[in-house]
Amino acid sequence: MTGFDFSRLLHFWSQRWPDILGLIVEHIAVVAISLLIAMVVGVGIGMLVWNRPIPRSVVIAAAGVALTIPSLAMLALLIPTFGLGWTPTVIALVMYSLLPIVRNTVVGLREVPPAVMESATGMGMNQFSVLLRIQLPIAWPIILTGVRVAAQLTIGIAAIAAYVAGPGLGSYIFQGLSSLGSVNALNFALTGTLGVVILALLVDALFVTITRYTTSRGLRA
Amino acid sequence: MPKTPDTAIIQIARNTSGARIVLDHVTKSYANQPVAAVEDFSMTAEPGELIMFVGPSGCGKTTTMKMINRIIEPTSGSISIDGRDVLSLNPHELRRHIGYVIQQIGLFPHMTIAENIAVVPKLLGWSKNAIGDRIDELLTTVELNPRDFAHRYPKQLSGGQQQRVGVARALAADPPVMLMDEPFGATDPITREKLQAEFLRLQDSLGKTIIFVTHDFDEAVRLGDRIAVLSDRSQIEQFDTPANILASPANDYVASFIGHGAAIKRLTLIPVTDAVLGPVSESSGGPITVCDTDTLRDALDSLVLTGLAALTVVDEARRPIGSISVDRISAVLGADVATPTVQASRP
The missing domain is CATH 3.90.1280.20 (CBS domain Like)
Structure with missing residues (x-):
């Protein structure tokens, strides 16, 4: 293995800049798509089970089990059915995102004070409008926190998806691993890794902003 | 009897200045409890009357009250408002015409004061202008300046101010009936006395039929037109004017509830x-x-x-x-x- 040379890394970046940018965009895209799907599915599931003890436990346990499957194994399991590329990647990322999103949705909906629920019912709202107009807005910051955790999780896991020819910065990491000893092996791996870390930080900052602007002023501390 | 629930609700809603509430042999029992929470409760509240339910905690007074707007469904018996059977009406539509105030207030924290008050009028499909006017009117009624308070959030208000908003919100659609569950129970004595005085002044001009639950006998004496002293299973020990109850308690239970100083009271x-x-x-x-x-x-x-x-x-x-x-x-x-x-x- 060759030693690390910073000027060579800079040269590597300047040479492959368009390529790297493309991978970053892909990475963001696959994470964003997965999160959107997971949010719709996860919040939906949470709204269905939050007040039903048995389905609630089952769903949260199932989502917990999904999270314990090693990502490499999960992706390998998806190949026979869904082939290579974007599809298995998105499916895997959605599955990993579900636990934090479902769990936070359930917690958020359940944490609405009983007095608030009772006065909403007492004022003539049906169960659905209580859920949609009272519980969901009050639970929103907690739900967003779940999505934020899911985002961190999927940005990392998406890198592994390169194993099934998935999109994103993972392909550089795997390329580095498979060409150990070559001149650019370390540069590939380092670029992929740094990209993932920086992306994770930026997305986290983005979520802080989103939370701030989509949470009612009456709920902010 | 009403032809359809809808017209019955409209008729209840039209009468904004107090309706007659009749509870007839109302019982509530729970499957896992050997004794009923409320047993064979019968009472008539006349239009515009302020009736106090007084009793120790757990006596079923709140349960009794909550059956009127069907937050709790009675096991048997009938409840009517202005002669219309409450149990045959759509509970959601019914509740929009029954003001409801609870001790913890339950203001919606994510909505401004104006939005909180607007909830029921919006459910009833009022126009934007009508809702805006009503918010100003109600905030003025409960002595909160609309310009200062309409756009604040509940957490920015003191306990007493929040309770006033709670009352304003319950009055939003000018309901003929108000149910109040220890509305001033969580406020400090000075604020409570002020809220009570304001509430009496308000009721003098509005003339709603009000069922008011409290465990504070002095509050009952101060506010009530008639007081129902309740014991276990919501049994009525005495139902009379404050003066009559103080002058001649029906039994030892009522006497013990009045406590010392009946003459002073x-x-x-x-x-x-x-x-x-x-x-x-x-x-x-x-x-x-x-x-x-x-x-x-x-x-x-x-x-x-x-x-x-x-x-x-x-x-x-x-x-x-x-x-x-x-x-x-x-x-x-x-x-x-x-x-x-x-x-x-x-x-």
Whole structure:
């Protein structure tokens, strides 16, 4: 293995800049798509089970089990059915995102004070409008926190998806691993890794902003 | 009986100044409990009446109240508002015409004060202008300046201010019936007294039929037109005017609930002018006088404070109209036991 040379890394970046940018965009895209799907599915599931003890436990346990499957194994399991590329990647990322999103949705909906629920019912709202107009807005910051955790999780896991020819910065990491000893092996791996870390930080900052602007002023501390 | 639930609800809603509520042999029992929470409860609340349910915690007074807007469904019996069977109406539509205030208030934290008040009018499909006008009107009624408060959030208000908003929100659609579950229970004594006074003034002008649950007998005496003293399983021990209950408690249970100082409590209900005033000359004068709008309790308070035998009673223009002494106060109480006539007179 060759030693690390910073000027060579800079040269590597300047040479492959368009390529790297493309991978970053892909990475963001696959994470964003997965999160959107997971949010719709996860919040939906949470709204269905939050007040039903048995389905609630089952769903949260199932989502917990999904999270314990090693990502490499999960992706390998998806190949026979869904082939290579974007599809298995998105499916895997959605599955990993579900636990934090479902769990936070359930917690958020359940944490609405009983007095608030009772006065909403007492004022003539049906169960659905209580859920949609009272519980969901009050639970929103907690739900967003779940999505934020899911985002961190999927940005990392998406890198592994390169194993099934998935999109994103993972392909550089795997390329580095498979060409150990070559001149650019370390540069590939380092670029992929740094990209993932920086992306994770930026997305986290983005979520802080989103939370701030989509949470009612009456709920902010 | 109504033809359809919808027209029945509209008819209830049209009557904005108090409806007759009838509970007839209402029972609520839970499957996992051997004794009923409420057993065979019957009562009629006349239009515009403020009825207090008083009893210890767990006696079923709140359960009884919550059956009127069907937050809790009765096991048997019937409940009607203005002759319309509540149990046959759509519960959600029904509740939009029954004001509901609870102790913890339950303001929606993510909505501004204006949005909180607008909830029921919006459910009823009022126009934006009508809702805006109503918010201003109600905030003014509960003595909160609309310009200062409409756009604040609940957490930016004090407990007393939040409770006022709670009352304003319950009044939003001008419902004929109000249900209030210890609405002032969580406020400090000074705020509570102020809220009670405001509430009485409000009720004088609105004339809603109100069921008001409390465990504070003094509050019941102060506010109620009639008081229902309840014991376990929401059994009615006595249902009468505050004055009659204080003058002649029906049994030991009621007497123990009144506690000590029943005579003093009764004095708070009787205006000075109900006493046979003595001649002005009887009073030894002095700077301390009793106003003719005060209660006998105020008069007694001043007598004790000054240590004088009699004090001058003055009218609004501060002209002396007579004198009051402890003997004359006692005479009112003595006469009152036989013929209680102070139902309508509040301080």
